Amino acid sequence: MLKPISIAILFGSLLAVPPLPANASGGSKQPKAASKSAVPPTRSPAEQAVDHYNFGLKSRNKAVRFEEKARQADKASRRAGYLKKAQVQYGKAIREFQLAVRLNPKFHQAFSSLGYAQRKSGDPGAAVIAYDRALALSPNYTEAIEYRAEAFLGLDRLGEARKAYIRLFSTDRGRADELLRAMRKWIETRRGSPENLSKEEIDSFSGWVKDREEIASQTASLDGMKKRKW
Amino acid sequence: MTAAKVSLGRFLFYDRKLSGNGTYSCATCHRQELAFTDGRAQSIGSTGEIHPRGAMSLANAAYNITLTWSDPALIRLEDQVEIPLFHREPVEMGMSGRVDTLLDRLKSDRRYRRWFAAAFPGQSDPIRLGNLYRAIASFERILISGGSPYDRLVYGGEMEALADSARNGMGLFFSNRLRCSRCHGGITFSGPTAFAGNRPPRQAFHNTGLYNLGPRGNYPEDDQGLYRFTGRQGDMGRFRAPTLRNIGLTSPYMHDGSIATLEEVIDHYSAGGRTIPTGRYAGDGRASPNKSELVSGFYISRQEKADLVAFLKSLTDTGFISEERFSDPFETPVPSVPP
Numbered sequence: 001m002l003k004p005i006s007i008a009i010l011f012g013s014l015l016a017v018p019p020l021p022a023n024a025s026g027g028s029k030q031p032k033a034a035s036k037s038a039v040p041p042t043r044s045p046a047e048q049a050v051d052h053y054n055f056g057l058k059s060r061n062k063a064v065r066f067e068e069k070a071r072q073a074d075k076a077s078r079r080a081g082y083l084k085k086a087q088v089q090y091g092k093a094i095r096e097f098q099l100a101v102r103l104n105p106k107f108h109q110a111f112s113s114l115g116y117a118q119r120k121s122g123d124p125g126a127a128v129i130a131y132d133r134a135l136a137l138s139p140n141y142t143e144a145i146e147y148r149a150e151a152f153l154g155l156d157r158l159g160e161a162r163k164a165y166i167r168l169f170s171t172d173r174g175r176a177d178e179l180l181r182a183m184r185k186w187i188e189t190r191r192g193s194p195e196n197l198s199k200e201e202i203d204s205f206s207g208w209v210k211d212r213e214e215i216a217s218q219t220a221s222l223d224g225m226k227k228r229k230w
Numbered sequence: 231m232t233a234a235k236v237s238l239g240r241f242l243f244y245d246r247k248l249s250g251n252g253t254y255s256c257a258t259c260h261r262q263e264l265a266f267t268d269g270r271a272q273s274i275g276s277t278g279e280i281h282p283r284g285a286m287s288l289a290n291a292a293y294n295i296t297l298t299w300s301d302p303a304l305i306r307l308e309d310q311v312e313i314p315l316f317h318r319e320p321v322e323m324g325m326s327g328r329v330d331t332l333l334d335r336l337k338s339d340r341r342y343r344r345w346f347a348a349a350f351p352g353q354s355d356p357i358r359l360g361n362l363y364r365a366i367a368s369f370e371r372i373l374i375s376g377g378s379p380y381d382r383l384v385y386g387g388e389m390e391a392l393a394d395s396a397r398n399g400m401g402l403f404f405s406n407r408l409r410c411s412r413c414h415g416g417i418t419f420s421g422p423t424a425f426a427g428n429r430p431p432r433q434a435f436h437n438t439g440l441y442n443l444g445p446r447g448n449y450p451e452d453d454q455g456l457y458r459f460t461g462r463q464g465d466m467g468r469f470r471a472p473t474l475r476n477i478g479l480t481s482p483y484m485h486d487g488s489i490a491t492l493e494e495v496i497d498h499y500s501a502g503g504r505t506i507p508t509g510r511y512a513g514d515g516r517a518s519p520n521k522s523e524l525v526s527g528f529y530i531s532r533q534e535k536a537d538l539v540a541f542l543k544s545l546t547d548t549g550f551i552s553e554e555r556f557s558d559p560f561e562t563p564v565p566s567v568p569p
Contacts, residue, residue, distance in 0.1 A: 166387035211389055218404040219384060219411075 049103035053110045056096030060117055063089035086120075093117040101133075108137035112144040115151065124154030142172040146179050153186045156197060158205050165212065173216075180216065183209045231368050234349040237559075239369030241345065242362060244558045247335045248315065249276040250324030256314065256366065257558060259285040259322075263551050265476030266373060271487025279320035282453035284487045289375035289475050289550060293416075293423040296433050299469045299485045300455040305424075307367035308360075333357055375475050375550040376417075380541070392544050399541025402534055410499075410538075412524050419474035419545065435468035436522040439503025439515035440484060447518040450511060453486060466520045476550065478543040492539045500535075502527025 043051065066086035073079040097114035101107055115130035131148035134141055149164030161183065168176035187206045190197060242248060243256045254276035260266040266288035273281040283299055296302055297310045304310055314322040315332075325332050336342040336357050343357065349365055350356035380400070382391035392400065403410045413436055416423045422431035435456045441449045449455060449467040456465035469485045483489045489498060498504050502525055503516030515521070530538070550556070 162387065166385070169387075170385045208389065214401070215384055218401055220404075 045103045049100045049107055049110065052096045052100040052103065053107065053113065056093045056100060056110070056113060056117070059089045059093035059096060060113065063087070063093065063117075063120065090117045090121045094121065106137055108134045108141055108144070111137065112141060112147065115144065116147050119147065119151045119154060124151040127151040128155070140171070142168060142175045146172075146175040149179050150182045153182060156190075156195070158201075162208065169212075169216070173220075177216065180209065180213060184213075231371060232349065234345070235365050235368040236372055237369075238342075238345045238349040239365035239367070240555075240559050241342075242366050243369050244560055247339075248323055248325065248332065250321075250326075250328055250331075251276055254323055256323075259314075260288050262553075262556055262558075263479075265289055265375070265479045265547075265551060267480045269481070271482045273322075275321040276324045277321045281320050281322070282450075283485050284482070287473055287476060287480055288370055288373050289473055289547075290418045290420075291373060292371040293418050293425055294420060294470075295422050295424045295430050296470055299472075300435060300458065302433050302435070302456065302459055307370050308363040311363040311366045329359060332362075333359070336362075373550075373556055375547040377549040378475065378547040379544040381547070393540065395537045395540040396544040397541075398534070399537035399539065400544075402530070402538050403541055408499075408528050408530065408538070409524060413471040413522075414474045421471045433470075435465070435470055436524070437467040437469075437518060437520045438484075438499070438525050439518045439521040440486075440488065440498070441467060441506070441511055442503070442513035442515045442518040442521075443511065444513075447520040450486075455485070464520060467518070468520070468522075474542060475545050476547055478546045479551065492542055493535060496530065496535050496538055499525060500528055500530050 063086040066082045066089060070079045070082035070086065073082060094114060094117045097110050097117060100110040101114060104110070111130050111134035115127040115134065118124075118130060119127035128148060128151045131144045131151060134144040135148065138144070145164050145168055149161045149168075152158070152161040152164065161179070165176055165179050165183070168179060183205075187202065187209060190202050194202060243260075246252050246255045246258075248255055249258075258276075259268040259273050261268060266285075268285040270284055272283060273285045275281065286299065291297065291307060295305065297304045297307065298313070304313075316323075316326045318326045336346070346356040346361060346365075347353075350361050353361075376385070379391045379396070382388040402408050411419075413421055413434070415421060421434045424430045437447075437455070443449065446463055447466060449457075454466055456468040457463070459465075472485075477483075477492065481490060481492070483492070483495045489495050489504075501516060503514070503518060503521055505514045505516065506512050516527070
């Protein structure tokens with residue numbers, strides 16, 4: 001999960017940020033924060049972008065906690081209640097991340113987080129666009145590669161999800177493993193509700209996932225080499 | 231690393247001027263078609279002296295945390311270049327005591343005057359030993375092998391790149407039963423690797439129970455591995471795990487080429503060491519007190535052995551052995567020259 005980002009980390013990439021257009025956040029000179037945590041008006045656009053990003057992360061983390069509670073809830077009504085609360089938080093997070101990227105169009109982490117919240121809100125198409133922006137700014141940002149692939153799964157764009165996995169496999173095994181888990185989950189879901197996909201398509205993808213799981217488990221030691229004591 | 235250094239290094243690597251009697255280049259013992267090994271059990275120097283070991287492959291040498299079979303201090307390719315050039319026991323290139331001759335040869339060649347100046351701009355006298363080392367090391371660093379069927383499967387996502395037998399062999403290779411990858415791991419299949427952003431891991435040397443001479447588990451006197459450098463008995467017979475990439479091309483095997491085929495190598499590890507019944511090296515390697523605990527033996531069926539060999543052969547990168555950038559520039563119709 002993402003951690004709040006430090007202004008210092010982003011400092012280098014924020015120097016050339018153009019000033020925010022007057023109507024960028026509803027006509028006021030300063031962007032209007034969607035959350036109760038108002039951004040101090042004296043801060044630079046770059047600093048405000050980071051503030052909005054961090055507010056967005058807070059909402060997103062709240063949403064994730066509600067989702068966890070929903071998973072653990074024993075009654076369907078309680079589960080539904082938690083999921084609804086989670087969606088409210090994702091909505092808030094989207095607004096904050098949108099403000100962050102308007103204030104700093106080079107903020108690739110914010111684009112990626114925007115994609116995450118949009119995907120969790122059930123809009124994988126919008127999420128892919130946000131991830132595309134993140135990856136245009138930072139092509140090797142593995143978080144965006146992985147989550148965009150999850151959005152591809154949501155859109156049944158399996159070939160692109162596979163490509164993303166192969167790319168992650170050699171650059172970030174942890175992310176690759178996470179994507180493989182998402183693929184497994186997608187298969188379970190689609191077996192119950194295939195929508196426009198044929199059984200053969202799902203079986204073919206399932207076979208591919210099984211093969212990659214085997215390769216991943218066989219070659220797990222390649223990654224462990226870094227830590228092993230000889 | 232610059233293109234000019236790499237290109238100069240390629241010419242130097244293939245140039246026989248670098249040997250005392252003008253008969254040897256680096257490429258004599260590091261032949262591209264054999265994945266930059268020489269196909270001999272024990273290499274032969276320019277004056278005919280037989281070496282105790284075979285030439286190691288240069289594939290992916292840039293990532294090795296140590297170079298050569300057992301020297302723990304040799305960690306930079308620039309430093310390694312010096313050894314074959316000037317080593318006397320045994321003689322390799324035979325340039326010991328002839329530094330001036332070597333440099334004069336290069337200085338008298340108009341092309342080298344131009345190429346050294348291009349590779350080391352701003353230097354008044356660029357043809358010097360340090361620059362020669364840097365250029366050859368630069369060339370060696372581009373000798374990257376990563377296009378084998380195994381790579382196409384694992385990193386390229388070509389799910390049909392390996393035949394079924396090789397896929398089974400891959401499972402065995404990485405399994406806890408055989409544990410081959412415990413020593414031949416990492417992207418190089420040679421154990422721990424060094425690369426940018428990675429804190430160098432500990433060096434690794436292994437005694438595989440190849441010999442067990444006398445009560446202390448010695449190796450033959452002419453080559454006792456890490457022990458030669460540390461003097462510790464526990465380091466007797468410990469050598470670096472060589473890369474398994476292109477292993478199908480680099481027979482014979484083990485540091486002294488004393489095992490001819492991959493099948494026999496597997497038999498050796500399956501037995502947990504080698505037993506030599508008679509002769510000057512007679513001994514039960516399985517019982518060596520210095521043997522690595524990782525070499526403890528395992529059961530493997532005939533079919534599994536064939537599968538494992540198929541997998542090892544799937545590590546052959548045909549692009550690597552035919553890549554023009556790595557080839558002899560003196561034999562190229564229009565030699566590419568440094569800018």
